[in-house]
Amino acid sequence: MPKELYKYQGILSLESGDRLVNPEIAYHTYGKLNPERSNVVWICHALTANSDAADWWHGIVGRGKAFDPEKHFIVCANILGSCYGTTGPLSINPETGKKYYHSFPLITIRDMVQAHILLRKHLGIEKIAVCAGGSMGGYQCLEWAVMEPGVIRKLFLTTTAARESAWGIAIHEAQRLAIQADQTFREERDDAGTTGLKAARAIGMLTYRNYEAFVKTQTDEEANKLENYRAASYIQHQGNKLVERFNAHSYFTLTKSMDSHHLARRRFSDQELKNQKGLERVLKSIPCPAFVVGISTDHLCPNEEQKFLAQHLGNGKYIQIDSSFGHDGFLVEGEKLCSLATDLLTC
Numbered sequence: 001m002p003k004e005l006y007k008y009q010g011i012l013s014l015e016s017g018d019r020l021v022n023p024e025i026a027y028h029t030y031g032k033l034n035p036e037r038s039n040v041v042w043i044c045h046a047l048t049a050n051s052d053a054a055d056w057w058h059g060i061v062g063r064g065k066a067f068d069p070e071k072h073f074i075v076c077a078n079i080l081g082s083c084y085g086t087t088g089p090l091s092i093n094p095e096t097g098k099k100y101y102h103s104f105p106l107i108t109i110r111d112m113v114q115a116h117i118l119l120r121k122h123l124g125i126e127k128i129a130v131c132a133g134g135s136m137g138g139y140q141c142l143e144w145a146v147m148e149p150g151v152i153r154k155l156f157l158t159t160t161a162a163r164e165s166a167w168g169i170a171i172h173e174a175q176r177l178a179i180q181a182d183q184t185f186r187e188e189r190d191d192a193g194t195t196g197l198k199a200a201r202a203i204g205m206l207t208y209r210n211y212e213a214f215v216k217t218q219t220d221e222e223a224n225k226l227e228n229y230r231a232a233s234y235i236q237h238q239g240n241k242l243v244e245r246f247n248a249h250s251y252f253t254l255t256k257s258m259d260s261h262h263l264a265r266r267r268f269s270d271q272e273l274k275n276q277k278g279l280e281r282v283l284k285s286i287p288c289p290a291f292v293v294g295i296s297t298d299h300l301c302p303n304e305e306q307k308f309l310a311q312h313l314g315n316g317k318y319i320q321i322d323s324s325f326g327h328d329g330f331l332v333e334g335e336k337l338c339s340l341a342t343d344l345l346t347c
Helices: 109-122 136-147 166-181 194-208 211-218 230-245 248-259 270-274 277-284 303-312 326-332 334-346
Strands: 004-007 011-013 019-021 024-030 040-044 073-077 130-134 155-158 290-295 316-321
Touching: 004 109, 011 109, 024 109, 040 109, 040 136, 073 109, 109 136, 109 248, 130 136, 130 334, 136 155, 136 248, 155 303, 155 334, 166 194, 166 248, 194 230, 194 248, 194 326, 211 230, 277 303, 290 303, 290 326, 290 334, 303 316, 316 334
Parallel strands: 040 073, 040 130, 130 155, 155 290, 290 316
Antiparallel strands: 004 024, 011 019, 024 073
């Protein structure tokens, strides 16, 4: 299905106190709304993905899969700050007539969900049967379930958490330092920071996979080599791939968005935020059934994060998938996730 564009005429007020004027939202839909308007599946994507969920989550989206366009009306919107059609750093600021670049405002997960809600209303959707997402996509699903508890009926969450961890924030800061070390990032042009983005992706790849995965798939059979190792070539390849399809300005912006993810932020007292009680209370306020899926080898968002979610959600269930693919397992283990999502739909 082709990408569509919703041009909102108005002001989107942001958590930072800033605003976006007439923001645009790129999105894909698959299938049709049934007469009861009860068959909506809304998929929220992760950091560098886009709104074409059937492409990047093909193990779970498509004919004969859990989220089937023959049965469901599937929606996926590109997030604010990205570079795939929704308003972001490369967009024209209607107030200046110039591209935002470094002047693009700080965006939070809640701001992204506010944009999703604008699109939901534009599409005439009142209820969402399942809201699904992995990693940063799961952040959006959780925020949405808090912001509109009567809209979302079920949650399908994987490799995600109620707040960004200190570990995650440290990784993102290391990635941003890599981008800032590229002196071209200071320039106001679309391809600024390309070399830095490649280095940032290299850092990310070490967290998306794990020791076991690299040893299993990237070990050289030839023992006498002095350079040009498979693991090094793999990291170079992954960096080059991202540079060809993504943008350093957006990467910098979106990692900042992940840092501020905290479901209890500004909803409870400072004391409750310190002792986790705020998180527990806000999760308990989400009443809908939720499948929370962890990947056994996920070192970026460890299973303890998903277990915490399932324990404190009003109606959560934890399921663990054995996989050697680490955090990336939510993209790779399509068959296993498809089976679990099917179970959620029928429960």
